[in-house]
Amino acid sequence: MAMLHLLLAAAAADPTKGLTAIGRGIVYGGAAIGPGIGIGLVVGNAITAMARQPESAGTVRTTMFLGIAFTEALALFGFVLAFIISG
């Protein structure tokens, strides 16, 4: 709760810079939650598949990288948007 007072004081003192920084933080922070869980799910299931059938490890690994790239792209949209927000 003390942090909230500090944040609001910083925002009130110089609204533009403070609020822009807070906005950027919220944009990327919110964007990183989903893909974090998603990539964990993808890799976890890939590890299970490789453990059940070691001969298919190569195919599973390739598909795992594909899945990681798809979900990571969503976090990167947020990252780029955080930079585009100007202030």
Added chain:
Amino acid sequence: MSLLGVDVPPISNVTIWGSGPLGFNKTAAIYCFATIATILVFYFGTRRKDALVPSGLLQNAAESGVAFVRNQVIMQTIGPEGLNYLPYLTALFFFIFFSNITEIIPGVQFPANARFGVPLVLALLTWLIYNVVGVVKQGPLKYLKNSTIPPGVPMAILPLVVIIELVSTFVVRPFSLMVRLFANMLAGHLILVTFAALTAGLWALKVTVVIAPFSFLLLVAMTGFEILVSFLQAFIFSILTAVYIGSSMHPDH
């Protein structure tokens, strides 16, 4: 902006075009290097193609590269019919890899794909290719129907699904290709710059010299990680191009 005594330019410089004749700057020079490196690797690597057994480092490297793209990228996603696209995908993979790997080469230390000009062009090229392949192979109306209406959808929500699939296939795919490559390279570059500036700053202020080795160790670890990311992003761009071409060739019924 001065960060611990090191001059760091504002982040909005990412969107500024370069100076010099026709905007030729460091980014353009790195792309020229990537083009020339790709051409030279495959020109000198295929000189002795009449011999039965490949010999020499460059020929083995070039043949391993082509075999990698053929087996891991094309055969896994499109199958034997996609081998027509082997030259384009090999060139794409090696071009992106060489323009990413300059991120960790001392003296240069800048991945040319950290500016979104060329990733945008490559993504638009991929978009053009998979749409033209779809239209030529299936006919325009059938291609549109197959790419917007997934099988087994109840008629009630069909309008909504068509809009979602339309945007997903024609807008989100090239845009995400571009953003994935651009943002990965930009983020890696910013991490390396941050830790290098942090180490320099901690070393400059005599009080905090004891912490500087930890920041330096993390910088070394992130450099190793960026080698992996450079290769991975080139591979992901190529394999996603192959997947999109494959889904235009054989629509899943």
